[in-house]
Amino acid sequence: MELQPLEERLAEVQARMEAACGRSRRNPDEVRLVAVTKTFGPDTVDAALRAGLGLFGENRVQEAAAKIAECGSAEWHLVGHLQRNKVRPALELFSMFHAVDSVRLLEVIAETAAETGHQPRLLLEVNVSGESSKFGFAVDALSGALDAAAQLGGPSVTGLMTVPPFSPDPEASRPYFRRLREIRDRWQAETGMALPDLSMGMSGDFEVAIEEGATYVRVGTALFGRRQTWAKRKAATEDE
């Protein structure tokens, strides 16, 4: 199968995002596209920058550190799980952490950010489906975590993120996205505290996520094609 140029794939993703906004009467400015470049190299990021993308997502701190150093200027978000011992380098690289998943991690972020002065926005990952294999706060544990975050007084929690169970059918994700928005809406109504950001939707289900209120969609494959191993490709070219 011939791969379309990145410009075409980006235009297609943007058109689908706008159509989803139209169907749900949302302003397209409310939804940001996070281009997930994990496993792709700086060459891909630079092509994406030329195509007009400016916000990128990575899921591993070490890989991102090596890559970001070689790329032009852009905004970077950490979309995957963060280990506590990687908080310090992560603060140097990312303006938003999408998947904060424990109170202990919130504490380490608050302590480290107090030293370094970084103020990333934080999203709490919620395991809406309750799958045991998933990272994220149980729905029952979320209000405790939000209270803890408020008391820590570190970088602000500005919203929630979720990854639904994998399904080839985008409609299968809808109940999980809707539930996340309802949890957010209830929290806001009960506490008067704002949680404007909802990070939900990937290549297979970003339109459904937008219809259910996503403000960030995290899209990799639909933009860049199947993932490859940058490290492997890099080694292969260096061997030539």
Ligand SMILES: *Cc1c(COP(=O)(O)O)cnc(C)c1O
């Ligand atoms: C890889 C990844 C994505 C992008 O997935 P695609 O299906 O390739 O769009 C989104 N979110 C997270 C947390 C990821 O790890």
